[in-house]
Amino acid sequence: MELLLRVRNAGRQGGNVPVQMGIAQRAVPDGWLRRRTTSQALAQRSRILLKCAEGHSAMKVSRRLRIAPDTVRTWRRRFLERPGRAQ
Numbered sequence: 001m002e003l004l005l006r007v008r009n010a011g012r013q014g015g016n017v018p019v020q021m022g023i024a025q026r027a028v029p030d031g032w033l034r035r036r037t038t039s040q041a042l043a044q045r046s047r048i049l050l051k052c053a054e055g056h057s058a059m060k061v062s063r064r065l066r067i068a069p070d071t072v073r074t075w076r077r078r079f080l081e082r083p084g085r086a087q
Contacts, residue, residue: 019052
């Protein structure tokens with residue numbers, strides 16, 4: 001049972017890895033949030049990434065945006081794992 005819990009929680013240890021975005025990278029989600037035609041899903045992902053880039057934890061972002069913490073972790077992880085992203 002203990003091993004199963006460790007494996008389940010292993011993916012959550014990196015939850016507070018800061019998302020670093022340059023000015024040009026921030027301009028993209030900022031632009032999506034400002035457009036009137038942006039889908040709600042894309043706008044939510046943009047809000048998540050921008051809050052994470054401000055240095056907030058996954059729990060804090062999830063509380064502020066009233067979404068599940070796993071949703072924040074998923075989009076943070078996907079952003080950090082993008083191909084061609086400088087580490």
